[in-house]
Amino acid sequence: MKLQSFPIETEAGVFMALFSVRGLTSLSFPGGSRRTQDHPAPVPRPMVSWLRQTERALKCALAGGVPEDLPPLDFSSGTEFQKAVWDALREIPAGETRSYAEIARRLKRPRAARAVGGACGANPIPVLVPCHRVLAANRGIGGFSGGLEWKRRLLQTEGVALA
């Protein structure tokens, strides 16, 4: 599947958004390879619109707000379990948090807390798919693939206090 990447400049740095013909497939934090794989092919029409939505939503989220509309998210790269987890993450309101175990229970897999952690780590669209709102059961900050500093920062802007 052909993907096209675009840089998104924010006050927090330059993010990278990757799109398929179905929608946003991934969002990466600043610091990664910033080279856009030149879009030689004509940019599919709706993609331009998605890019704008992504940019707007991202900036809003980084400012602690709640994005009004998101571009379509293409989760096709994930397993069924991961997709289920990612969907569950989207239901956590800004400012609130859940534990890995709570997510597991939500999915009717009470014992899969650890696997949920794995799925969170595999979340291809951080920030917009709020994996940062998942903490350890003891209210401690769990982990974060993009670096714990980001997790703290995101939580702080949402007004969440940590133990």
Place this chain on the structure above:
DNA sequence: AGTTCGGACCGTT
């Protein structure tokens, strides 16, 4: 009340 340890659990590679 806080900390540490050890096993159990589950999806992914």
Place this chain on the structure above:
DNA sequence: AACGGTCCGAACT
């Protein structure tokens, strides 16, 4: 077969 963004109870301090 091994590894994690885990959890929970038990045994300490």
